[in-house]
Amino acid sequence: MTMKVVSSCLLVISVVLSILLSSHHFAKADNEIGKPLITKTCTQTDFPDVCTSISESDPHSSSANLTGLSRIGLEFTAAKVNETTAEAYKLLINATEYYQWSMGSACFQEYNSSVHQVYKGLEYFDQQKYHEANEIVFLVNGEIHTCSVREVPELPGTNTLLSKFTTDLQTILHQLY
Numbered sequence: 001m002t003m004k005v006v007s008s009c010l011l012v013i014s015v016v017l018s019i020l021l022s023s024h025h026f027a028k029a030d031n032e033i034g035k036p037l038i039t040k041t042c043t044q045t046d047f048p049d050v051c052t053s054i055s056e057s058d059p060h061s062s063s064a065n066l067t068g069l070s071r072i073g074l075e076f077t078a079a080k081v082n083e084t085t086a087e088a089y090k091l092l093i094n095a096t097e098y099y100q101w102s103m104g105s106a107c108f109q110e111y112n113s114s115v116h117q118v119y120k121g122l123e124y125f126d127q128q129k130y131h132e133a134n135e136i137v138f139l140v141n142g143e144i145h146t147c148s149v150r151e152v153p154e155l156p157g158t159n160t161l162l163s164k165f166t167t168d169l170q171t172i173l174h175q176l177y
């Protein structure tokens with residue numbers, strides 16, 4: 001009699017446990033974080049390698065959910081665009097020929113306008129206006145593309161990187177709305 005109660009208790013416990021474990025498993029799949037999330041998210045972008053290396057370069061990404069990962073992407077864009085604006089400005093003030101100056105000047109304007117836009121994008125993001133934030137990333141991507149077709153020999157690496165990453169970031173942000 002006691003054996004029977006104990007064994008049916010064990011049966012109930014194991015059934016309950018397996019239900020708990022499997023629902024835990026499903027919940028986790030819906031709410032992935034860190035490296036598995038980066039892999040899954042970046043695979044869907046146009047430039048998975050760029051997406052992965054930039055995402056993983058931020059230490060917070062190892063425990064970030066999709067919202068966190070998107071913000072990391074926006075922060076990276078803001079920092080890189082800001083840094084590049086300063087570089088473009090230096091090229092501009094150091095230019096010795098008019099053509100060099102005019103191309104540097106145009107790129108500087110494009111980056112300078114992007115800096116202000118991308119910070120606005122971060123504000124939208126924090127207000128959970130993900131669609132508006134993504135529209136800003138689209139505009140910034142356009143500004144960078146415009147600069148990239150100019151002959152500014154010092155900027156192509158950055159232009160290419162930012163152009164690819166802001167393309168990927170639009171795909172990532174789009175998953176939030």
Ligand SMILES: *[C@@H]1O[C@H](CO)[C@@H](O)[C@H](O)[C@H]1NC(C)=O
Pocket residue numbers: 031065066067068
């Ligand atoms: C994502 O993570 C942040 C903390 O980093 C948390 O505040 C937020 O609720 C999480 N979002 C979802 C959808 O789980």
Ligand SMILES: *[C@@H]1O[C@H](CO)[C@@H](O)[C@H](O)[C@H]1NC(C)=O
Pocket residue numbers: 082083086119
């Ligand atoms: C952009 O970078 C400069 C340094 O080049 C820094 O002083 C400034 O605070 C940055 N701007 C923003 C909005 O973070």
Ligand SMILES: *[C@@H]1O[C@H](CO)[C@@H](O)[C@H](O)[C@H]1NC(C)=O
Pocket residue numbers: 090091094
């Ligand atoms: C611009 O010129 C100054 C000196 O005139 C130099 O120190 C600086 O490194 C130059 N910057 C660039 C980006 O070439």
Ligand SMILES: *[C@@H]1O[C@H](CO)[C@@H](O)[C@H](O)[C@H]1NC(C)=O
Pocket residue numbers: 112113116
């Ligand atoms: C950079 O952009 C800001 C805002 O868009 C503007 O106020 C500022 O004059 C610009 N800087 C230069 C040097 O053009």
